[in-house]
Amino acid sequence: MSDRRDFMGMALGAFAGLGALGALYAAKRTWDPLPSVKAGGFTTIDLSGAKENELNTEVWRGKPIFVMKVGKNNPAYNDKRLIKVGNDRFFIAIGLCTHLGCIPTYFPEKNKFICPCHGGQFDAAGKVLKAPPPKPLTIPPFKLEGTKMVLGEEGKEYKEMKAQKLV
Ligand code: FES
Secondary structure (H helix, E strand, O other): OHHHHHHHHHHHHHHHHHHHHHHHHHHHHHHOOOOEEEEOOEEEEEOOOOOEOOOEEEEEOOEEEEEEEOOOOOOOOOOOOOEEEOOEEEEEEEOOOOOOOOOOEEEOOOOEEEOOOOOOEEEOOOOEEEOOOOOOOOOOOEEEEOOEEEEOOOOHHHHHHHHOOOO
């Protein structure tokens, strides 16, 4: 009897271990950062290696920053909140839900973020698809330098978005 229990315990442990590995792998995929340099409150991210519809998470001034190259097949592709870099379009936002500050998870197969706390949803341009978040994900101040993005500085593109009340 005790052998059987040991076996069941080991089998369950192995199963739980595999589940945890799967979750870690999923989290890693979501949290893979792009090459970046941090200095004096600025974070410079190299966007050239970004893959379509794959979320990258950076850290800027202690906050998670979502960065994603949005593919043409994504329903948010034509949204004005996306930033044009060469021939590509990028979504960038502070990765904190505008309801109560939880970190939303991106589901690439659904092209949307879902907040684990109260079920709020955002599209791949950060716009609210489902309440309770009261407003879109916040776009941080940024400046473009070729295929590099400097977080913490208001560049021409950011100022234009500000004038259009997109940020
Ligand atoms: S904190 Fe995201 S829905 Fe409440």
